[in-house]
Amino acid sequence: MALPYTYERRVRYRECDPMGVVYHTVYLDYFEEARTEALRHMGVRYRDLEADGIIMPVVHVEMDYHASAHYDDLLAIDVQFAQPPSVRVPIEYAVRHVGADDVLTTGHTTLCFMDAEQRRPTRPPPAVRQAFAAGLDPS
Amino acid sequence: MALPYTYERRVRYRECDPMGVVYHTVYLDYFEEARTEALRHMGVRYRDLEADGIIMPVVHVEMDYHASAHYDDLLAIDVQFAQPPSVRVPIEYAVRHVGADDVLTTGHTTLCFMDAEQRRPTRPPPAVRQAFAAGLDPS
Amino acid sequence: MALPYTYERRVRYRECDPMGVVYHTVYLDYFEEARTEALRHMGVRYRDLEADGIIMPVVHVEMDYHASAHYDDLLAIDVQFAQPPSVRVPIEYAVRHVGADDVLTTGHTTLCFMDAEQRRPTRPPPAVRQAFAAGLDPS
């Protein structure tokens, strides 16, 4: 199985607060970038989905903060799609320093496939289901 | 009991995404503002805590998104301190349109009192405990 | 003349950087909020303009930083529309602490009235011209 996908990200100055550490909301931005690149790696471009009338709003978020990251640190964000996507797409994240095992932050987001025009939940398009099937294939 | 405290907030342009709605991470910013003002209302200024060597990092976050908010909407964020603070401070949030009952987003954050220098959990200072005792008093 | 309009804004934690001061990009956010409220005060709601097919992108920005603002400071942002709007709308800003005269940051933004569909510059609608005429009237 190709996943988890790992996305590397440098911490920027504006992302750190007066305590000198990455502000807690910023990890959600890292998660967005990480899942976008994980999807691209599987052959799914989110911008193409939108062009086809599909949006994927976030419907649930959870995060736990264990240790801090600091300015200019190079982070690794592991992304794991927990299961083949149905209407809902649960995704797990873990943030570490590149080259280290200690997990700084863990997170979970649930996205939802929606018809952009009707704003109603919908099934993922066939191309997405195939991409996930290939990406999640244990062989 | 004075709480829940309600904080009103206008949605800004930069907070909305290409779907035309408030981006999901932005609610965490609203929660920060709302709890800061709720604490101020109870007589606790976070900046004074920091000056006294106490910081309150966020250690856990949960959010559920039920309906969207749009540019220039005027939102009401209800803040509820679930219990008298010990080392941990759990806080509940609900976001509505001002004057409406439908809840758009609910959230939960757990903050932690920490000694800023030693970066270790600590008990809340007496002034904070007294402020909460008064604010949470059912009489 | 009713203007300059003054908008008050509390500095938030996420807006401060590891130097402990408001990060330089954040003043642009304050300017956006200040001009939106100045326009509302003159009777022009930007969301109504968009509903009428008019957008107002920013085409030029300048900022000078003289002194720092800190977490939880209460700031006053003065907004001055330099002239009646034609296709371009130049706006001046000055940021002070509430109740103080020292200017921390000055700024200038030029916005442009555009037809949203054709993405071409356009003249401001009559209602906007009238609102500005009233707001800028020296009598």
Next chain:
Amino acid sequence: MALPYTYERRVRYRECDPMGVVYHTVYLDYFEEARTEALRHMGVRYRDLEADGIIMPVVHVEMDYHASAHYDDLLAIDVQFAQPPSVRVPIEYAVRHVGADDVLTTGHTTLCFMDAEQRRPTRPPPAVRQAFAAGLDPS
């Protein structure tokens, strides 16, 4: 001469507004990332400067917006240090799509070397002057 340095950056969803384009303030974030990486390329790590008691606040900003960038676009930000750094460090930026010549946004920021403790302007440390001398060397 090694410079201009070019930094590549993918546009993220949260950086786009309801017009569907990159929000005007976000280019300042791109500039920060681009100059940080340009400095790293020249052998100067900003985090090391801070550890040595030197900070580099931004004292002046200018930006001109010519054309829009959209979600998921891959941008090239060219960074040019205009001259060897004295107390002030003027930097020029131009944003294009990767592989294209049309300039979307141009910008200028002036940074200032400051003694972090005394909050007073100071001369750049010798290591920085040497790195710039090598980086700006026309030979």
